[in-house]
Amino acid sequence: MKIKIISSRKILYQGDIISIIAPGYYGYFQILKDHAPFISILKNGFLKLQLEKDKKKKEIQILGGILQVKKNMVVIIL
Known part of the structure; x- marks a missing residue:
């Protein structure tokens, strides 16, 4: 499964994850x-990624955002 975590300025993380x-x-x-x-909708807390590699x-601390899952692709906009 792939993930992309995006802020208003840049891509914070992109890669393959297990969960x-x-x-x-x-x-x-x-x-x-x-x-x-x-x-x-995401609230304040931590994203906990288990990396495939x-x-x-x-762990990535966030202050809210939106998460979408579609066809084994997770996109998070912070």
Whole structure:
């Protein structure tokens, strides 16, 4: 699954992931490969990525945004 995290100025992160845990409006949720198309508002918190490369984990603090999942591509606009 691919991910792209975009701010108003630049691409913050782009790459392949196994999963993402994100702070949705009503609580944290997880996205895995082959997830149904989905859009969510994000609140303040941490994006928790499990990277495909070396299966390492990465956390990114955010102050809200929008997440979209479509055809194994996650796009987050902050």
